[in-house]
Amino acid sequence: MTSAPKPSIDILIRKLESIAPLSDEERRAIEGLSIMIRPLKPDQDIVRDYDRPSQCCLMLEGWACRYKLLSQGKRQIFSFHVPGDIPDLQSLHLNVMDHSLCTLTPATVAFIPHHGLHELTARFPRIAAAFWRDTLVDAAIFREWMVGMGRRSAEEAIAHLFCEMYLKLQAVGLAQNHIYRLPITQSDVADALGLTNVHVNRVLKELRTKGLITLMGGTLQVHDWTELTKLCDFDPTYLHLEQQRAA
Amino acid sequence: MTSAPKPSIDILIRKLESIAPLSDEERRAIEGLSIMIRPLKPDQDIVRDYDRPSQCCLMLEGWACRYKLLSQGKRQIFSFHVPGDIPDLQSLHLNVMDHSLCTLTPATVAFIPHHGLHELTARFPRIAAAFWRDTLVDAAIFREWMVGMGRRSAEEAIAHLFCEMYLKLQAVGLAQNHIYRLPITQSDVADALGLTNVHVNRVLKELRTKGLITLMGGTLQVHDWTELTKLCDFDPTYLHLEQQRAA
DNA sequence: CGCTAGGTTGAGCGGACTCAACGACGGTGG
DNA sequence: CCACCGTCGTTGAGTCCGCTCAACCTAGCG
Numbered sequence A, B: 001m002t003s004a005p006k007p008s009i010d011i012l013i014r015k016l017e018s019i020a021p022l023s024d025e026e027r028r029a030i031e032g033l034s035i036m037i038r039p040l041k042p043d044q045d046i047v048r049d050y051d052r053p054s055q056c057c058l059m060l061e062g063w064a065c066r067y068k069l070l071s072q073g074k075r076q077i078f079s080f081h082v083p084g085d086i087p088d089l090q091s092l093h094l095n096v097m098d099h100s101l102c103t104l105t106p107a108t109v110a111f112i113p114h115h116g117l118h119e120l121t122a123r124f125p126r127i128a129a130a131f132w133r134d135t136l137v138d139a140a141i142f143r144e145w146m147v148g149m150g151r152r153s154a155e156e157a158i159a160h161l162f163c164e165m166y167l168k169l170q171a172v173g174l175a176q177n178h179i180y181r182l183p184i185t186q187s188d189v190a191d192a193l194g195l196t197n198v199h200v201n202r203v204l205k206e207l208r209t210k211g212l213i214t215l216m217g218g219t220l221q222v223h224d225w226t227e228l229t230k231l232c233d234f235d236p237t238y239l240h241l242e243q244q245r246a247a
Numbered sequence C: 001c002g003c004t005a006g007g008t009t010g011a012g013c014g015g016a017c018t019c020a021a022c023g024a025c026g027g028t029g030g
Numbered sequence D: 001c002c003a004c005c006g007t008c009g010t011t012g013a014g015t016c017c018g019c020t021c022a023a024c025c026t027a028g029c030g
Helices: A012-016 A024-031 A114-123 A125-151 A154-171 A185-195 A197-210 A224-230 B010-017 B024-032 B115-123 B125-151 B154-171 B186-191 B197-209 B224-230
Strands: A036-040 A045-047 A056-060 A064-069 A075-081 A100-103 A107-113 A179-181 A212-217 A219-222 B036-038 B045-047 B055-061 B064-069 B074-082 B100-103 B107-113 B179-181 B213-216 B220-222
Touching: A012 A024, A012 A179, A012 B224, A024 A114, A024 A125, A056 A114, A056 A179, A056 B213, A064 A185, A064 B125, A075 A107, A075 A185, A075 B125, A100 B055, A100 B220, A114 A125, A114 B125, A125 A154, A125 A185, A125 B064, A125 B074, A125 B125, A125 B186, A154 A219, A154 B213, A185 A197, A197 A212, A219 B064, A224 B010, A224 B064, B010 B024, B010 B055, B024 B115, B036 B064, B045 B224, B064 B186, B074 B125, B074 B186, B115 B125, B125 B154, B125 B186, B154 B220, B186 B197, B186 B224, B197 B213
Parallel strands: none
Antiparallel strands: A036 A107, A045 A100, A056 A107, A064 A075, A064 A100, A179 A219, A212 A219, B036 B107, B045 B100, B055 B107, B064 B074, B064 B100, B179 B220, B213 B220
16 A cells, blocks of 8 residues: 555446446446445444345455354355455345345445446446346356365365465456465354364465465465465366456 | 146246336347247256357256366256256356256256347346346355355255245245155255265255155155244245335 | 454364165166 | 166265364454
């Protein structure tokens, strides 16, 4: 953070354009969305299970995650979100929240009323398609996490998560050289992968011992990318990062 | 199947209308889609991992599932699909398949070219929204399966799956009185929940012994719905079955 | 300086797995 | 018509990955 640019909805335009170019009119329509920008503290819920939100949340700065609390205090994390993401875009068409969304770090988010998004997507099918696509990639990542929890060992699952996060962050310019900020606790990792914090700790130690990664002070460094991807059989197809040709 | 009606795209119209009413024009546009209806045998792949399909598949009769094969022959099933579903709707906007789709029973499916669907959704934003919503419910179910694999015991996970399938089938008129056809093997259940067929077998025996269910010849009967839902802490919110008020 | 959240380590346990055998059933072909 | 075979379901015995419980360490922070 040398001289932080003022966070704005531009990040959304850039994200959409990384998939398909926008016309001037489309770009102007997005810039014309009425939004409310708010700074948030860490561990602050943005929307909660059973809420009926009337707005979506665009991450401008910081990390967030979607999760659900079960009886007996168990927690399942569904996804991690970084700047450019709209983690609750589904609320545009599913009026009840079936999970919660909360910040992991200090964050800046833009709230965009459903009203404006409904108008926007009705007027511009290509923008609607781009948003739709975004939720589809989300679902693809859910599927891959299912593979992790159902069919991968703890070590493979953790390695896989680290590979995935690196590519996601690299795609939005938040990571390079196999180093990135990963401001989440071992308990968060555990709740994302269906493990316990104790076991995550042991596996991390193992990965460190093998010289594959170091994870310190919220920064992850991958020392041997090839070996790490091999360990977990990582195939990035599901992230659908390649540019789609314009429709 | 006393006097089977000829399967047709009507099933799709009915499904869309269960969410929001369609105008005559919209209905006619859907009926005007060029489709190809095909009967399929059981265990037949419809689309495969890494394919780049140019059409979507509407289930008219029979069951299908989405899955992925891993190295060492492991398999993860992501979802089960019944008549009215479009299991590969995501291929409309994600051009590479990141998983496969195959029949579980003899089935009849309608293939709908992407071309026609793109036109349809561009012309009718409300139809686009309905399709989009459908993929969002899909994603919500993925999330719930993640909860099952990450944070539920085998018994809870299996009970939860049975509750889910009942409500999904009931919603399309394929189940009532807590009885329904479940034409899948114990290995399928295992691959869906991240378990082994052996363990699924033992847990089913346990559920049978408790008098909660009987599962025989592909038919599941729930004897004590209340108890079954209590056992797995079932909350159907995530299925988003309630009618949505017209946009 | 003390509190708290997060990380680390040990010891013992158990749910689900592995391997293996066998039974039930339906389809198929000689 | 029945022997054969493959798929699916069932059961037993032994193992292990990841869990539980618990203690302790470390660093940031009010």
